[in-house]
Amino acid sequence: MAEGLLTADAARSLVGSVDAFLFDCDGVIWKGDELIQGVPETLELLRKLGKKLVFVTNNSRKSRRQYSKKFKTLGLEVTEEEIFTSSFAAAMFLKLNKFSPEKKVYVVGEDGILDELKLAGFECFGGPEDGKKNIMLEANFYFDHDKSVGAVIVGLDQYFNYYKMQYASLCIRENPGCLFIATNRDPTGHMTSAQEWPGAGTMVAAVSCSVQKEPIVVGKPSSFLMDFLLKSFNLETSRMCMVGDRLDTDILFGQNTGCKTLLVLSGVTTLPELQDASNTIHPDLYTNSVYDLVKLLQQ
Template sequence: MANGLPNPPAALLTAATARSLLDSVDAFLFDCDGVIWKGDELIEGVPETLDLLRNMGKKLVFVTNNSRKSRRQYSKKFKALGVEVAEEEIFTSSFAAAMFLKLNNFSPEKKVYVVGEDGILEELRLAGFEGFGGPEDGKKNILLEANFYFEHDKSVGAVIVGLDQYFNYYKMQYASLCIRENPGCLFIATNRDPTGHMTSTQEWPGAGTMVAAVSCSVQKEPIVVGKPSSFLMDFLLKSFNLETSRMCMVGDRLDTDILFGQNTGCKTLLVLSGVTTLPELQDGSNSIHPDHYTNSVYDLVGLLQQ
């Protein structure tokens, strides 16, 4: 909603509007899952599209809510898929979580408990913080017996919850105890995505399901650092000399990617190669309308050649 008025319905991207969009934008922000790839399979036409935009002098930034990998690990994934992307062009929610602590002067003497995977742990380490938990605690179990007392580290000053394929009852209890019993302990969520394309064939439970479990246990809402929160954009703008009005957010989710773009003043382009379908976009109950929509990023190449 802009100026108190409902957003107009999204327009199908055409050759004319594609050219107009390119003329009005200096940088493209791309989501990854469902836009660049699905699981470990590159979506058709992505390399050609990125090459075209780079040759036109456009700045490319890749903004993903998936916290399983660090920026370094994502750069390796891009390369393995045949796409050259520099680490500095990648902004992950795992990186955002570490930077949130850094920018808020989190004490390096405090520890961070991680309900998530190696991406969060690596970004914490690179930022100078001690994180623990992660996949290792996915191997631990709890035996609920009479008089059992669960010990936790009283020096934990923050709990970060992200996508975690090793999520279990042990982690949920450890995180809950830290948040409830350690004075001032921060509860940080990388994102609240309910689902995600973890493989090329299906949607899987997203980080939002793990966040919801911990949030329900502690009866407290987390600080969200990924899309659609503006924190990631604020940090991005400090890293690049860009204006949001000259940027376009390209994503496959209305409630994260498109809302993120709208909340921060970007133009928005929805691609139907991931989570959101055309019927969902056009459903009368949907209140989030991108500026344009198209089937995939590869459509840009065909439309600009017309």
């Protein structure tokens, strides 16, 4: 199946056939801390047309509250209820699966995960704090870990180190029934506007390799986030459009859950990658950036 270039007719037809737009953030709304051109106009127009807007990001470094502040700083009015992060998804996964409040959660990740877990009422530790800890690999060194840890959550972590890898591995291997949860498996991401950086998938792969076990993934392209989204809003997936810059997460997420899909080339995926014969993930439509929606609808 070949994807179609977004034309004026296709843009009108798309907007007419959907009630909600789900936007990825990194590479679609912003790059690092820089807003992508035309984003405010696009969101304003879609809201004027009565569309529901939801922001679905795999970046677990911030909580929904912190993301809401970031939107505000960039001049965009977005409420916490409109934001779905993989850090929030991880906390909700534990809540929906009746994770025992007696048990603790070890976090290989940043404040976003810790904040969402605390808001959901779970006891957690690890995070940036453990990025400062070192270990001495000496003959009789024994690494102790908390036996009451019932889940390990791994997300994007700029403070990732050997200490955390061992702590997470011991909990998963030695604590009976300990859950191994990954916020997402993105190999790279636009952590700054200048270039791509290793994504959460690299940290997940390290822990996964150590424990020889696959994690439960709660972010895109897993359908868990969508199930939760549908519980929060009264929407049908066939009346939604997922807008993203990654084929393997955003577009696959949309396809897995029955949404229409629009790929924008303002982030990770390039046109040659999209059109490469080896690519098996094809969005319904593609265009350069979200701003094209405004320009085409005005034609």
